[in-house]
Amino acid sequence: MHEPVFWYRPPSLASRLLMPLGAVYGAVAARRLARGGIDAGIPVLCVGNYHVGGAGKTPAVLALVNLLRDTGEAPIVLSRGYGGKLRGPIKVDPDRHAAIDVGDEPLMMAWAVPVVVARERADGVALARSQGASVILMDDGFQNPAIAKDASLIVIDGDRGLGNACVFPAGPLRAPLPPQLARTDALIIVGDGIAADTVAAAIAAQGGLVLHAHLKPSGASVAALRGRRVLAFAGIGDPAKFFRTLRMSGVEVVTEQAFADHHAFSESEIEALTAAAKRDGLTLVTTEKDLARLSNGGKLMPAARDIVPFAVTLRFDDEAKLQRFVTDRLFKSRAKKFRS
Structure with missing residues (x-):
């Protein structure tokens, strides 16, 4: 919303x-x-x-x-899996699951840390412990x-x-x-x-x-966008913060497009964003969380292959x-x- x-x-x-x-x-x-x-x-x-x-x-x-x-x-992360259809308890496998299964945040984090999704969080405790947490x-x-x-x-x-x-x-x-x-x-x-x-x-x-x-933006992300003009889009809680972070990192944001938090992007929406970026000579950039919603079993939807993810750490x-x-x-x- x-x-x-x-x-x-x-x-x-x-x-x-x-x-x-x-x-x-x-x-x-x-x-x-x-x-x-x-x-x-x-x-x-x-x-x-x-x-x-x-x-x-x-x-x-x-x-x-x-x-x-x-x-x-x-550590093992325990999440309710907001936005996913699986009730769990289940360990997230980024090579097998999609955001529609387990939610975008658990899917994104699962590349870095074991994540257990359980609609009833108490049900996820035993699985987390069995996984060596x-x-x-x-x-x-x-x-x-x-x-x-x-x-x-x-x-x-x-x-x-x-x-x-x-x-x-x-x-x-x-x-x-x-x-x-x-x-x-x-x-x-x-x-x-x-x-x-x-x-x-x-x-x-x-x-x-x-x-x-x-x-703090990833140095690799900043380097990948250096000298490029971008079309930035995001479906997170505060898209404006993402756009500000890009600009503060020296990225020239020409166009920005905000979507609702956890927005489920359709292939046609991504195709339209890609076409708009190509028309104006822009690079398409989004957050890691948004990119997680564009993948299934570790593979990006075809229209999303040219999108550059902008990584940040706290x-x-x-x-x-x-x-x-x-x-x-x-x-x-x-x-x-x-x-x-």
Whole structure:
């Protein structure tokens, strides 16, 4: 879905009219948040958002994968597989599955880390453990109480923050903010904006960790586009952020085309984008997540073969602080499980 424009503007008539629905939705979500979950038997770290839409959650998961591996852990990502038709539990095989099977984010991540998809996340725990996981990294699921979490790390965009801070559908929040703050162990602010400062102050006041990070373009991606004029397209939570990242990397974006988050591209749409790019002498570029939706069993649809993926990674300003936090949470989790 396309995010309503009024979500990221000051409270408006549209948001006020939807607030009664938001109150009902929020009450249900808050009660759900308060429920306890099963013990996975191994440490569980959850990376989530307070709101719907994109903020950099998937790059944050992959950054944590690398950090955990550097400390000798064997992480496996557990995802609900949003947008996929398979209920699971199933281990994602990028050489066999398509985004329509398991979702675009799990498919993209499966090239770098083992990923288990389970519509009911508790069902995925046993499969993750059978695959040798020493740590489960939950991709999303912060508002889902099915599995007890040893740490919840929330990703927020420094420029967009929480928008109008209203609960869906009046705004982007998935639940009222106070109970979400109370369950937050660490906040990851992506970018240099100040829109998340109030939330950061609240997390710091309750003893939580506040981390700053930035999306860094792959050197190979920048080099591949150097000197080229591009037509950029994206169907992610915040396409405008992708277009800004391209321009800040020195890429000349002549045309941009935004689609709804998780948009299922048809071959005719990709053919039309390819034709438009060729007509104007442009190179077609998109995100890695979008490109995942254009492949099936590791093979791109024919019309997508000339598209250049633009890869980014999340770099923490103080990675040592994050490593200490994660190491401490893993130690406490294992000590608790040992005592019980």
